Amino acid sequence: MTASQATGSEPVISLLGTSALLFETPGHEMAFRTQQRIWALAREAESWPEVREAVPGMNNLMLSFVRPPRRLHQIETRLRGAWDAVEPLPLAGRVIELPVVYGGAGGPHMADVMAHTGLSMDEIVERHSGPLYPVYALGSHPGYCYLGGMDARIATPRRKVPVVSIPGGAVSIGGAQTGVSASAGPSGWNTIGSTAMHFFDPAQDPPALLQPGDMLRFRVEKVIR
Amino acid sequence: MSIDLVQQLSAWLVDTDIGLLELRGPDRQVQLRLRNDGGGAAIRQESVAAPSASARPPTSVMNSPSVGVFLHRHPMRESALAPAGTRVREGQPLGLLQVGALLLPVCAQQAGTVAGLRVAHGTVVGYGTPLIDLDPL
């Protein structure tokens, strides 16, 4: 089975080897209401016997298999049917505020974002720290949150060559998304600032401190030019 | 031939195509016929004449511990475990017996020098087949 191609208005279902299946809503948007429907779809799909975990991404969903199902077509049909039927799941959570030091040594790629967008550092800081960002999904590394709602004017493509290591607390922009690293590691995103926060503790249940439904606000602590 | 051994050999061979197994010991020959209906094995044993009384050879012989494929070298390696002339310790593997995915060692019963391997690498052998001659220390 090859990826069932979208006509542009239908979700695309594709394979991740025999380990998982990827369900992507059409287009390039990252709408909040769509994300709430993805949460609802995940909750339903997790009850299916073939599914080990339903993992939301940005307006998409990965279903990891307990065992690869013999008949892919059946689960594909079931998934599309469920998508048509789900209502947005209104997960409500807490508002968490993070103080951010923008620019300087903790924001090594601020200049690249300025060059790409044509905006000044102050304009970028204002547009980045303005919104209340809903947590769409967790992924990438333990405790990391994918956030929705970034101002499209500060969107900057992922770097051609990923950086070998950026520290935990790095505040970055990748394409039209923003996020905060929960631990040191490689990244292809553009780091514009840094914050201090503990996002993950494996001894806790749940181990991640944030979850879909929570909201993040970046507070400007300092701007280093 | 013990019932335990017959049961063990039957279990090992249950997924193979082998329907008839002949086992030859020094003074006994056993036929194991595995029934197609999975009803186990039918056994026939008979004694054969003892070998003529000639001088007992000075070497000790290692016999095969099972049916299987006799190997001179480990499949992952390119050189033989113990070619003729090798000085070996007691318990050292001198050859291997492959039974499906399993590899069993044919070990030196005592320290000595390998005098020779009687069976070529890759030969299917039966239980008790003489495999390796060893000159004890």
Added chain:
Amino acid sequence: MIEILSASALATVQDLGRSGALRWGVGTSGAMDPLALAAGNVLLGNDEGAAAVEVPVFPFQVRFTDDVSFALTGADCAARLDDVPLLPWWVFDARVGQVLTLGLPQAGTWRASRAYLCLAGGVDVPAVLGSRSTQLRGDFGGHEGRALRQGDQLRAATPGRSAFATGFGLLPPALALPLQIDGVPAMRVLPAAEYMHYTEASRAAFWSSDWKITAQSDRYGYRLAGAALEAAHTVEMRSHGIVPGVIQVPPGGQPIVQMRDAQPSGGYPKLGTVIEADLWRLGQAPIGSRVRFIETTWDEAVAALEQTQAWLTESRRLVELCRRQRSGRSS
């Protein structure tokens, strides 16, 4: 109990991986060659998924501070117990005070790069989020969430003299289930969502050329060098879940295969995914060696997984018959 004698070995405690924690951004980790790890456990009569030590850098040396049975699988590293040479893919008894030395992986009939040291009952470290695998990014799981260091001590869950037979081995799957093209190890790949975004020439080159495992390859990802892969059109993608085996192609056109410690999500275009049944083949391919990819179908990929499972099941059946023979048979 074993004591690590080697410095900077990059060895980690792994099992078959951590599942069910993707929702928190926690990837699977686990053995790069899960078949070898499982086989070592089978030889000891352990649960297949018991934790073991994955050794990627050699030489590697440990001292046994207790009597314990152990198994060695993966790469054949001309191992020795004190001065006695050991056979690969084999199970042994160690006595207190003995030193196990793994040398460099031998060329032999299978070029592999990682060895697995399994202990009776499994390596006894706490399970975190359901697994004993080491989660390096985040520093948890395995032994204190990090690579092993000189002086570290690891316990076996069932130390002491074994009641069961040791001194036998298994034929490794690299030889029992060979897969090669033109003498080069091969892995089957299922096309992924962005497969058709690549030019026809690029797709053809992907299947027909050799890919070299560069020195920038590790448990996070294998960076391959070969034909430049060109997208017919570029797309800025939304972050989405991925799995080990996913082949991403960042701008620059050189593919990266996500491996066991990879991030569980990403946003680069995906050409295809190495199937789960063949990921161990890639995990064992040494730095500097070459591999090939084979286009496969869903049905073939599922059959391949069943084949590796059947190999393990049959191995366990034969080993169990062997273990229950009278104990004390040495070597």
